[in-house]
Amino acid sequence: MGRVEGKVAIVTGAASGLGAADARLLAAEGASVVMTDINVEAGEAIAREIGAEFFEHDVSHEPSWRQLIAETVERLGGLDILVNNAGIAIIADIENTTSEIWRRTLAVHLDGTFFGCHHALPAMAASGGGSLINMSSTAALVGIAPYLAYSAAKGGIRSMTKAIAAHCRSRRNNVRCNSVHPGSIDTPMVHAALDGLGGPKSNGEHFPEDVRRRLGLGEAVDVAQLVLFLGSDESKHISGAEMVIDNGDTVVQLSGPGGN
Numbered sequence: 001m002g003r004v005e006g007k008v009a010i011v012t013g014a015a016s017g018l019g020a021a022d023a024r025l026l027a028a029e030g031a032s033v034v035m036t037d038i039n040v041e042a043g044e045a046i047a048r049e050i051g052a053e054f055f056e057h058d059v060s061h062e063p064s065w066r067q068l069i070a071e072t073v074e075r076l077g078g079l080d081i082l083v084n085n086a087g088i089a090i091i092a093d094i095e096n097t098t099s100e101i102w103r104r105t106l107a108v109h110l111d112g113t114f115f116g117c118h119h120a121l122p123a124m125a126a127s128g129g130g131s132l133i134n135m136s137s138t139a140a141l142v143g144i145a146p147y148l149a150y151s152a153a154k155g156g157i158r159s160m161t162k163a164i165a166a167h168c169r170s171r172r173n174n175v176r177c178n179s180v181h182p183g184s185i186d187t188p189m190v191h192a193a194l195d196g197l198g199g200p201k202s203n204g205e206h207f208p209e210d211v212r213r214r215l216g217l218g219e220a221v222d223v224a225q226l227v228l229f230l231g232s233d234e235s236k237h238i239s240g241a242e243m244v245i246d247n248g249d250t251v252v253q254l255s256g257p258g259g260n
């Protein structure tokens, strides 16, 4: 019996990195998974491999959310888990962030997460409850200078999550909402970031283990294990929480390596 056996899960941005790892683990633990992404070729290939469904979907486009949720409920009988994972990260500090970068970043992260929670919530409540899992970042906790819009968007996801959790609690609808805050994880997004900031280059989907260790990067499956826990009934008493998964990076930044 899998840890999410019989549950129906949607994972956005599932064609790469963390979303792909989430979809793989949720499917392996018994969930019926709907993977969504704008990258159709990669998304469909992974979906075929793990026995999931694929839905082409730009998270910043509200009408496609309505269609996604309606089709999922109709075909799979309900909705239990939504992982709002899709994201972009454009390198630009406060002086170099254009209004286009600002709007696109907020559209994907903030609009996308809002649309997802807004449209999934009634379907989850009708299914007797569920778990909304919003992918934020440690950028929401400390702010990252070269990622101004990204930091703002992830901070918004953090507080939106708490407002949704409080609402669900007052409605007693058995829907939980939590945010996940990874530090740097070995995915194509971080490869592009390291490259753009003059760091090491990656030629593949993952760095070799020695490079990953040297850079202090986590693996996508580390985050997927947390997503699996939040999607399962094992976390039934957890809502409104911010789950940091960074091997202590944030506490070191805030307290200093000596704990001062």
Ligand SMILES: NC(=O)c1ccc[n+]([C@@H]2O[C@H](COP(=O)([O-])OP(=O)(O)OC[C@H]3O[C@@H](n4cnc5c(N)ncnc54)[C@H](O)[C@@H]3O)[C@@H](O)[C@H]2O)c1
Residues within 6 Å of the ligand: 012, 013, 014, 015, 016, 017, 018, 019, 036, 037, 038, 039, 057, 058, 059, 060, 085, 086, 087, 088, 089, 108, 135, 136, 137, 138, 181, 182, 183, 184, 185, 186, 187, 188, 189, 190
């Ligand atoms: N990798 C990290 O270190 C890290 C750390 C903290 C937070 N995150 C967050 O985790 C999430 C996944 O990041 P990743 O590292 O796997 O990145 P990634 O670039 O490997 O994957 C992101 C996926 O999102 C998809 N996507 C982008 N825009 C989209 C849109 N408008 N609609 C639908 N899909 C879209 C992409 O096609 C891609 O498949 C993001 O929200 C990211 O901000 C990542």
